[in-house]
Amino acid sequence: MPLMSPSEADRPHVKYQRLIDRxxxxxxxxxxxxxxxxxxSLLGVVDAARExxxxxxLVGPSTKIRAVAEGCGIDLQGYEVVDAxxxxxxxxxxxxxxxxxxxxxxxxGSLHSDELLRSVTAKDTGLRTQRRISHVFIMDVPxxxxxxxITDAAVNIFPDLEAKRDIVQNAIDLHVGLGLGExxxxxxxxxxxxxxxIPGTTDAACxxxxxxxxxxxxxxxxxxxxxDNAISEEAARIKGxxxxxxxRAQILVAPDLEAGNMLAxxxxxxxxxxxxxxxxxxxxxxxxxxxxxxxxxxxxSCAVAVLYAAARRQTLAVPAE
Numbered sequence: 125m126p127l128m129s130p131s132e133a134d135r136p137h138v139k140y141q142r143l144i145d146r147x148x149x150x151x152x153x154x155x156x157x158x159x160x161x162x163x164x165s166l167l168g169v170v171d172a173a174r175e176x177x178x179x180x181x182l183v184g185p186s187t188k189i190r191a192v193a194e195g196c197g198i199d200l201q202g203y204e205v206v207d208a209x210x211x212x213x214x215x216x217x218x219x220x221x222x223x224x225x226x227x228x229x230x231x232x233g234s235l236h237s238d239e240l241l242r243s244v245t246a247k248d249t250g251l252r253t254q255r256r257i258s259h260v261f262i263m264d265v266p267x268x269x270x271x272x273x274i275t276d277a278a279v280n281i282f283p284d285l286e287a288k289r290d291i292v293q294n295a296i297d298l299h300v301g302l303g304l305g306e307x308x309x310x311x312x313x314x315x316x317x318x319x320x321x322i323p324g325t326t327d328a329a330c331x332x333x334x335x336x337x338x339x340x341x342x343x344x345x346x347x348x349x350x351x352d353n354a355i356s357e358e359a360a361r362i363k364g365x366x367x368x369x370x371x372r373a374q375i376l377v378a379p380d381l382e383a384g385n386m387l388a389x390x391x392x393x394x395x396x397x398x399x400x401x402x403x404x405x406x407x408x409x410x411x412x413x414x415x416x417x418x419x420x421x422x423x424x425s426c427a428v429a430v431l432y433a434a435a436r437r438q439t440l441a442v443p444a445e
Contacts (some may be wrong), residue, residue, distance in 0.1 A: 153177065285331070
């Protein structure tokens with residue numbers, strides 16, 4: 125596994141700090157925050173605003189938002205508050221602000237992810253594109269030398285091959301957009317050989333061939349790979365796997381949501397990792413934090429979204445040839 129240098133190992137979560145540092149001078153990005161009606165979500169928003177990452181528009185029951193702010197000593201002067209009677213209405217209004225060109229990011233507050241994503245994916249009033257939406261965890265694992273992307277662990281439960289193509293492409297686009305270069309993408313399974321007895325292995329083989337044919341671009345794919353072969357060079361060497369990805373993966377693509385979610389939470393609770401989260405594939409990135417996230421993780425999620433939104437601005441500003 126790519127290990128960190130001794131100096132970096134003494135500074136846990138240094139990879140998140142690098143991302144946060146890179147946002148200086150990029151923002152603030154106008155951000156619609158849906159239903160920030162508890163202390164942790166409101167503090168995360170205010171801290172990101174103070175860091176100059178985002179220019180928040182607080183959407184939700186204004187009386188409740190102001191009461192939470194007063195209770196935790198936050199001064200909301202200078203922040204726009206858009207009144208919405210409940211969480212569903214807050215999600216819909218946050219999406220409407222993006223559609224009206226008033227926000228370039230959406231951030232989840234203290235509502236359920238399903239409520240927010242329902243508005244984002246609404247057929248006529250949402251932010252759908254031709255791309256399937258998917259979630260990416262950007263993991264800061266103290267013993268791994270670089271950010272580790274895990275997808276999809278929050279949106280697509282049992283993705284088919286076409287959905288997996290979009291899941292992979294979304295993660296690659298994010299990695300490149302963050303300035304991290306062409307990623308090494310491991311399509312995970314329980315084994316490293318293709319067998320019809322494990323459908324995920326055949327999907328992995330198809331995804332790699334799709335990359336060969338230009339249906340997936342911007343990354344180096346290999347799979348199926350078991351987890352040890354994906355992140356441990358020693359394990360890959362022992363098993364005789366020779367590839368540009370094995371042992372050095374930067375993106376881990378899970379076969380389904382359950383596997384991805386368990387992998388991410390394994391790293392969080394057993395390896396002291398942090399897991400920033402973002403949803404891609406809509407018109408704008410969606411910062412999908414968890415109610416259990418600490419402040420560092422919320423800040424990292426904002427940093428990822430801000431850097432990616434800034435990269436998208438540059439891409440859209442380049443005229444087509």
